[in-house]
Amino acid sequence: MATRPVNELLYDSEASLRLVDNAIGEFSEEAAAIVATHTPEPSTSGLSALPKTLLKAYGEITGILDRLRESRGILEQAAVDKLQHMNEKLREVSSATELAATDILNGLDRAVAMVDELDTLDDAPDGKARGLEIRSQMRDDLFGLMVHLQFQDITTQQLAYASSVIVDMEQRVAQIVAVFDPRALGMDLPRFTPPISSAPVAFDPNATNSNAANRQALADEIFKK
């Protein structure tokens, strides 16, 4: 399913809020004119109290609009960029995992084929020499598989970064809920509880499996100076 970009949604919501604000402003002016031109009846009930009620409602709605703007600010503050970066990292985790799994499976296929060939060499005239060659090749291939497992360290850091963004978002949502003051409606204020981690985590938010050669070239250039 196609999703709209976050920036577009924020822009639309801002525009909608502005329209509502204008409409209420116009309505407020009309209501104030009615109050000014009509002497209020002694009774506070019925149609005569309507302008005052509407003005009170206007005040409430304006307050809500201010809170909505405030909550938009809380969400917008670095959140959009962070979520997009997190999304990229999660996609990278997915593709790195798949790539590593494919490479490891290919390596295992080659290793199995080499073992099969070793089985056929017993009676071959050049069996010993070929056997040595295959064993050496297999050793290199198996070692190569081990080196592929570095992806695990990198994806662990990418997932730790994603987890930290989720915790940050949770804090922001708790702040937004607090802005609307649910206690005024008789509801408890939800409390943000940081996740309990079994061990301290250190991670590089930019950890990546890609562009290894380019990144190494930059480090080499700096260390040459």
Added chain:
Amino acid sequence: MKFLVVDDSVTMRRILVNSLQRIGYTETVEAGDGHEALGLFDSSIDFVITDWNMPNMSGIDFARALRARPDGKRIPILMVTTRSVREDIMAAVEAGVNNYILKPFTPPVLKEKIDQVLTVAAGAAA
């Protein structure tokens, strides 16, 4: 030659130790963070390979702490990390790191960097 291998990832430590063995360096000591590594460091260590992002004490703080010790001033330090931002690499230079490898590394690159560091160290000692 004895290597001190410092990384919080057990997988990475195994890969590094196996790679070192494959290129002929069989004597290794392992630590899970900079703090533990400082405790293990002594005059028997000839070469340090460290990660950057680790809990308790990072690799960059470990390198600085090592350089501040009389017995750690000349020890070769090779950093193996994911941190590829220019400012980070510059910070590693300033902390006294001798060379830098970006993860994921290949064993030939590891050998090349170790050789480079040892050649420079031998030149400086001569």
